[in-house]
Structures are given as structure tokens and as C-alpha cells.
Amino acid sequence: MRKREMDGNIAKLPFENFFSGRRGRGRPPFLPAASVRSCADNYRTSLKRGWNELSGPLLSAETEQEVANALRSVPLGYPHELPLLAPLIFKVIKDAKFPKRKTAQIKFLADSIGGGGTVTPRRSRDICAKERAADAQRHHIVRFEYWIECSCGYRGRSEYHSCRKCGAILYLPNVAELDSSQYE
Numbered sequence: 001m002r003k004r005e006m007d008g009n010i011a012k013l014p015f016e017n018f019f020s021g022r023r024g025r026g027r028p029p030f031l032p033a034a035s036v037r038s039c040a041d042n043y044r045t046s047l048k049r050g051w052n053e054l055s056g057p058l059l060s061a062e063t064e065q066e067v068a069n070a071l072r073s074v075p076l077g078y079p080h081e082l083p084l085l086a087p088l089i090f091k092v093i094k095d096a097k098f099p100k101r102k103t104a105q106i107k108f109l110a111d112s113i114g115g116g117g118t119v120t121p122r123r124s125r126d127i128c129a130k131e132r133a134a135d136a137q138r139h140h141i142v143r144f145e146y147w148i149e150c151s152c153g154y155r156g157r158s159e160y161h162s163c164r165k166c167g168a169i170l171y172l173p174n175v176a177e178l179d180s181s182q183y184e
């Protein structure tokens with residue numbers, strides 16, 4: 001397979017093996033760098049949600065087991081695998097570079113464990129930083145319209161999401177802004 005050549009941004013990550021504890025046969029699976037970053041984003045959200053409650057017991061933990069206990073004691077939502085990452089998280093929070101400030105701590109920790117322990121925390125943070133920087137370079141949709149049918153009788157393309165004939169407005173849901181800045 002030329003998969004790695006097709007996507008230059010692929011990290012070498014036996015990701016499933018990590019959680020299953022088993023090592024598969026043959027070539028280890030590859031996880032795209034975008035997935036590392038995506039996991040980190042999810043961890044950022046979850047850690048942010050529970051940090052006030054979690055940070056005390058987590059940051060004072062002296063063993064991997066205490067880290068796991070701290071993570072289980074706080075409802076963090078979606079990433080149920082977080083306690084499984086306790087050994088990795090323990091390593092990250094004891095890192096001399098672990099930030100002092102709350103939001104920086106959340107981002108640093110989330111990005112460090114985005115790779116699920118299959119790459120070093122440092123490499124995981126590098127992957128996240130590279131992916132976030134690449135966002136700024138990619139083209140993105142700056143405008144989109146709908147095909148609409150309005151009660152005034154107009155059928156056709158909307159203009160800035162409103163009816164081209166009578167100006168009726170289509171309300172769009174707000175898209176929550178994701179905080180993807182660096183460790184500040």
C-alpha cells in the first residue's frame with residue numbers, strides 16, 4: 001500500500017493495540033495525524049468541563065493508580081478511555097514543562113495524550129500543533145447557499161440565506177467556537 005505516500009501527515013500509531021492490549025499481526029495500523037489532533041480536541045473539551053473538580057486530586061497524585069482514581073471520580077463525559085491513559089497522564093503531569101496556569105494545563109495535557117500513548121507526549125503535541133497550523137493554510141468554504149422554497153412563492157437559490165424575492169430570513173444554528181489556540 002502507498003497509504004503513507006498518499007497522506008504525508010500520517011503518524012505511525014498502533015492505536016487499537018494500545019487499548020486492546022493486544023498486538024495484531026503484520027504491519028501496525030496507522031492513524032492519521034488529524035485523528036491525533038481530533039482526540040486531543042475531545043480531551044480538551046472533556047478536561048475543561050471537569051477541570052475545577054479534577055485538577056486538585058489529579059495534580060497531587062503520586063501514583064498512576066491515584067491518577068486513575070482521580071479520573072474516575074469526576075464525570076468527564078465522552079472519553080471513557082481516559083482512566084486507561086493514567087500511566088501516560090501521570091508522566092505528562094510530572095513533566096517539568098507542565099504549565100502552571102489552568103487553561104495551559106488543560107491544553108498541554110490534552111495535546112500530549114492525543115496520540116493515546118502510542119507516540120511520545122512531545123510527539124503528540126507536535127502533531128497537534130502542526131495540524132492546527134495547517135488549518136490556517138487550507139482553503140475553506142467562505143459562503144454557502146441553499147435551495148429554498150419560500151412561503152411567498154419563490155423557489156430557487158437563497159441569497160445570504162434569505163429569500164431573494166421577499167427577503168425572508170433563514171436562521172442558522174450557532175456553531176460553537178472551538179478553542180484551538182496554543183498553551184496560553
Ligand SMILES: [Zn+2]
Nearest residue numbers: 150152163166
Ligand atoms: Zn420569499
